Amino acid sequence: MTTKEPRHSEVEVGDALPQLALPLTTSLIVGGALASRDYTPVHHDRGAAQAAGLQDVFMNILTTNGLIGRYVTDWAGANAVIRGLAIKLGTPNLPGDTMTLSGRVSSKSDDEIVVEVAGKNSWGNHVTGTVRVALRA
Numbered sequence: 001m002t003t004k005e006p007r008h009s010e011v012e013v014g015d016a017l018p019q020l021a022l023p024l025t026t027s028l029i030v031g032g033a034l035a036s037r038d039y040t041p042v043h044h045d046r047g048a049a050q051a052a053g054l055q056d057v058f059m060n061i062l063t064t065n066g067l068i069g070r071y072v073t074d075w076a077g078a079n080a081v082i083r084g085l086a087i088k089l090g091t092p093n094l095p096g097d098t099m100t101l102s103g104r105v106s107s108k109s110d111d112e113i114v115v116e117v118a119g120k121n122s123w124g125n126h127v128t129g130t131v132r133v134a135l136r137a
Contacts, residue, residue: 005077008135011113017075017103022067024059024121026095032063059093064127068117071101072131079136083112087129097121106130 022028033043038060041048049057068087073080093099103117112134119127 005079006075006135008108008111008113008137011105011108011135013105013108015105017071017115020071020074020101022099022101024093024095024097024099026057029057029059029063029093029095032066033057033060036060036062036066038062054092054094056094056096059126061087061089064089064093064119067099067101068119068127068129068131071117072103072115072133075103076133076135081134082131083134084132085129087117087127089127090125091121091123093119093121093126097123099126103131 030044033040040060042052042054043057043060046056049055065085065087069082069085072082099119099121101117101119103115105113106116107114112132115131115133117127117129117131118125
């Protein structure tokens with residue numbers, strides 16, 4: 001993403017974050033589920049996912065949550081602090097697809113900004129939500 005950390009004073013409502021395209025691999029989906037201790041079979045067993053009506057394993061919410069945090073902190077920099085993250089899942093993320101993350105600053109107060117985020121794949125929105133973040137002064 002960017003190498004320059006934005007300062008709070010430099011950010012304006014409406015500013016767009018650079019988009020980030022994430023290839024969705026089986027390793028990412030299974031690894032994210034196992035790393036977050038989500039052993040629900042649909043996240044690592046293709047047969048279980050197919051029995052649930054999908055063609056392959058699908059990403060869990062904890063992996064999505066982590067990717068949203070990564071997206072915002074990659075833009076905001078090492079000195080930023082995420083104060084809150086609220087997301088809603090939509091279409092599933094499946095191996096072989098790409099999720100493209102986008103965001104824009106939706107509000108700004110004296111000590112934090114709110115970034116509206118979306119992650120889209122070929123089916124539509126996988127995730128939408130907001131991230132509250134404090135930037136360096």
